Amino acid sequence: MVALESLKTQDRLLDRQAANSIRRQIVNGSMPPGHRLLETELARDLEVSRGTIRSALMQLTSEGLVCQVAFTKWEVAPASVHEAWELYTLRGVLEGLGARLAAERATPADRTQLEKAFAQLEKAANSGNREAIVDADFNLHRTVVGISGHKRLIQQHEKLIQQVRFQMIHIGLTTRDYHHLIEDHRALKDAVVSGNAARAAELAQTHNSAEVERLLAESEKEKSAATGRDSPD
Amino acid sequence: MVALESLKTQDRLLDRQAANSIRRQIVNGSMPPGHRLLETELARDLEVSRGTIRSALMQLTSEGLVCQVAFTKWEVAPASVHEAWELYTLRGVLEGLGARLAAERATPADRTQLEKAFAQLEKAANSGNREAIVDADFNLHRTVVGISGHKRLIQQHEKLIQQVRFQMIHIGLTTRDYHHLIEDHRALKDAVVSGNAARAAELAQTHNSAEVERLLAESEKEKSAATGRDSPD
DNA sequence: CTATAATCAATTGTTGACAATTGACCTATT
DNA sequence: AATAGGTCAATTGTCAACAATTGATTATAG
Numbered sequence: 001m002v003a004l005e006s007l008k009t010q011d012r013l014l015d016r017q018a019a020n021s022i023r024r025q026i027v028n029g030s031m032p033p034g035h036r037l038l039e040t041e042l043a044r045d046l047e048v049s050r051g052t053i054r055s056a057l058m059q060l061t062s063e064g065l066v067c068q069v070a071f072t073k074w075e076v077a078p079a080s081v082h083e084a085w086e087l088y089t090l091r092g093v094l095e096g097l098g099a100r101l102a103a104e105r106a107t108p109a110d111r112t113q114l115e116k117a118f119a120q121l122e123k124a125a126n127s128g129n130r131e132a133i134v135d136a137d138f139n140l141h142r143t144v145v146g147i148s149g150h151k152r153l154i155q156q157h158e159k160l161i162q163q164v165r166f167q168m169i170h171i172g173l174t175t176r177d178y179h180h181l182i183e184d185h186r187a188l189k190d191a192v193v194s195g196n197a198a199r200a201a202e203l204a205q206t207h208n209s210a211e212v213e214r215l216l217a218e219s220e221k222e223k224s225a226a227t228g229r230d231s232p233d
Numbered sequence: 234m235v236a237l238e239s240l241k242t243q244d245r246l247l248d249r250q251a252a253n254s255i256r257r258q259i260v261n262g263s264m265p266p267g268h269r270l271l272e273t274e275l276a277r278d279l280e281v282s283r284g285t286i287r288s289a290l291m292q293l294t295s296e297g298l299v300c301q302v303a304f305t306k307w308e309v310a311p312a313s314v315h316e317a318w319e320l321y322t323l324r325g326v327l328e329g330l331g332a333r334l335a336a337e338r339a340t341p342a343d344r345t346q347l348e349k350a351f352a353q354l355e356k357a358a359n360s361g362n363r364e365a366i367v368d369a370d371f372n373l374h375r376t377v378v379g380i381s382g383h384k385r386l387i388q389q390h391e392k393l394i395q396q397v398r399f400q401m402i403h404i405g406l407t408t409r410d411y412h413h414l415i416e417d418h419r420a421l422k423d424a425v426v427s428g429n430a431a432r433a434a435e436l437a438q439t440h441n442s443a444e445v446e447r448l449l450a451e452s453e454k455e456k457s458a459a460t461g462r463d464s465p466d
Numbered sequence: 467c468t469a470t471a472a473t474c475a476a477t478t479g480t481t482g483a484c485a486a487t488t489g490a491c492c493t494a495t496t
Numbered sequence: 497a498a499t500a501g502g503t504c505a506a507t508t509g510t511c512a513a514c515a516a517t518t519g520a521t522t523a524t525a526g
Contacts, residue, residue, distance in 0.1 A: 010303055014510070039478070049511045051284065054478085055291065062295035064385065070243055071478055071517050086385045089334075093326040101322075152297070152319045156389070247480070272508070282481045287508090304487050304508055 014048050015055035021046060022056060026065050026076055027162055029169040033079040037066065064163045077163075079170035081219040085212060087164050092208035094157050098145035100201035101153075103192045110147045111193045117143040118189045125178040133175065138165070140185055144192055144204070173215060247281050251289035254279060259298050259309055260395055262402040266312040270299065297396045310396075312403035314452040318445060320397050325441035327390050331378035333434035334386075336425045343380045344426045350376040351422045358411040366408065371398070373418055377425055377437070406448060417443075 010016060022042065025031045042053045057074050060066040067075050077083075106114070121136040138161055145157045167173075175181065184207055191200035243249060255275065258264045275286045290307050293299040300308050310316075339347070354369040371394055378390045400406075408414065417440055424433035 013303060038476095040476095050478090051512090052510065055288075058288065058291055059295070062292075070246060072519085073477075086383055089330060089383065090385055090389075093330045097322060097326045150319055150322065152323055156323075271506095273506095283508090284482090285480065305489085306507075 014052045015059070018042070018046050018048055018052055018056035019059045023060060023063070023065060023162065026060070027165050027169075029166075031076045033076055033170055035076040037074040037076065039074070063159045065166060077166070079167050081171060081215060084164075084167045084171050084173070084215055087160060087167060088208050088212045088215065091157075091160055091164065092205045092212075094153060094160065095141060095145060095204040095208060096201045098148045098150065098153055098157065099188065099192060099204035100197045101148035101150055102144050103195050103197040103200040105149060106147050106192060106195070114140075114143055114147065114189055114192060118185060121185055122182060125182055128178075130175065133178070133181075134165075134168075137181070137185070140189070144188070144200075147192070171215075173211075173218075176214075247285045248288035248292070251275070251279050251281055251285055252292045255289060256293060256296070256298060256395065259293070260398045260402075262399075264309045266309055266403055268309040270307040270309065272307070296392050298399060310399070312400050314404060314448060317397075317400045317404050317406065317448055320393060320400060321441050321445045321448065324390075324393055324397065325438045325445075327386060327393065328374060328378060328437040328441060329434045331381045331383065331386055331390065332421065332425060332437035333430045334381035334383055335377050336428050336430040336433040338382060339380050339425060339428070347373075347376055347380065347422055347425060351418060354418055355415060358415055361411075363408065366411070366414075367398075367401075370414070370418070373422070377421070377433075380425070404448075406444075406451075409447075 011020075022031075022037075031037075037057065039050045039053050039057070042056075043050045046053070057066055057068070061068055061074075065077050067077050069075070102110070102114075117136070117140045121133070121140050124132040124136040142157070142161065145154055148154070184203075188200060188203045188207065191203055244253075255264075255270075264270075270290065272283045272286050272290070275289075276283045279286070290299055290301070294301055294307075298310050300310050302308070335343070335347075350369070350373045354366070354373050357365040357369040375390070375394065378387055381387070417436075421433060421436045421440065424436055
């Protein structure tokens, strides 16, 4: 009596399946920023009609993973430090709101779920498996936002997460040392569980501001290194 | 040499035009929440094919103005106090970020534009024309967010504004007295113009929190009045 | 040789026909 | 009379053909 929801209407639709398939490839890094997407080619590969692909590409455009130049082309969205900056600043305020609401409204069941998500992150960090860590990290944030019960926030956040994953791969943003990672998340988790809304909001914000700082610092470093060596065109 | 931009590629596309037309009707109040949207009917009225309408409805869905039940129907999104609550809480953090960035980055030209937008609001308030006031109000907020230069934020905010307009009509949220309206906006404008980022962010937040409070208060009042008179089914 | 205009292939935009799904209505059976 | 099941019309989902647009290429005139 668990779930036979995998047949749920939404995911039976071909355009959703096509969008899922293409999204996976973009977020994986299989399709790099700027990569051109040909409707005909995708239609052939996924064995659906061009109209269905078109529908999928429109959805991915609304998710910020694909760009369209009307009458001309579809491309995978660009990746750059500026794009990443936009994502992290947005993420900061969205997760700030999510954490605040979560702290205010968490039920006992919610708290248990959050503790579990945190335990997963700790386990992943101890295992040292980088991909597992990233997954657990995102999942913890997703859990916090999910507890808020704010439908629009949850939806926006999910889109944002996908974009962050995409940018991360291509900007090459490194992960911090595991110790700080764990302690940051523990603090956030504790604030939510203990119902300290103001602190939860602030921690969620700060967590993302810190990422922005690191991002800008690294980009600055690279830039100065580049101007030192390379000659401008 | 001003602009012959009305021919710009994007707006020539039939699906965009269709989306614009339908959006206008939803935001106007011509199409109430829950109103069913028949692809065939819309196609006939707008004199385009069903595929084009489909594309337009998908876009409006991503804007939060339309809901889809797969294989079954399209409807205008529901309106309720809860939906409005979601919109205002989101708006609070988005405009908070927008105001902060605007205060940090505003150029002299930006400041002039913002002053102009504020003057427009004052003029509208003095004229007493309610629709003009609402327009000028939204436009002021749009200007602040626009100055931030944050592409994703600007886009999200624009979508949000449309949803707020739609909910406002059907929830019947009243506008405050003009004096407070003007003074609130003057304070925000001044904070941005003077480069006081922290204050700008706080004012933008507070402005929306206040709306939420009023919203919940009115809804509570109505609810208790209803339970006092009507008998539950 | 350069600049301008015409041509063309590649790609996206739009359409109408056909398929699949749903919910309401009708019928038959207990 | 109530209910289970079948039928059908209405509606959405998918497709493949056709139209429009674009950018590159080629031809042409100066």
